[in-house]
Amino acid sequence: MANEIVDNEAMSRFELSIEGELALAYYRHQDGRIVLTHTEVPQALSGRGVGTHLARSVFDILRARNARVIAKCPFMAAFAAKHPEYNSLLDG
Template identity: 50%
Template sequence: MTDAVTDNPAEHRFELKAGDHLALAYYTLAPGIITFTHTEVPHELSGQGIGSRLAHGALEQVRARGLKVIPKCPFISAFIAKHAEFADLVA
């Protein structure tokens, strides 16, 4: 598995490859804002911290781009609530 979270703008999602599986964090973009709408982690990878690695990597990229976050996705919202270092990103 690689810890490299990549942005796939054509599909409007961040991706984390884990073996033959992909964990996904879907988003929409508006000027200066990214709205996370849904996160998917394959059942086979549940409980391994894959979702947290995906969220962390995606939010680091969002910070680097200077975007604010609207966390409509419950997983991303909960991740930000548990990781105060990302609270400043919330719009």
């Protein structure tokens, strides 16, 4: 899956466009950290690894920015728990 993730800062969300659908990872800034709050994958894209691709890309982008991350979103928290290579980004 080579689709590019866009950080739509005005909407405080990362966007992944596939086949006219948008998978989204919402965030907010809090005390110098990025709080991942909610992830949405359209039903039409379900079961195709889109959420995993989105999560991996978001964490890679945030690592490149040297961001500190709080994963409040259950999906993002579960992804991070399964991928210890992202542990160094996590706060709280």
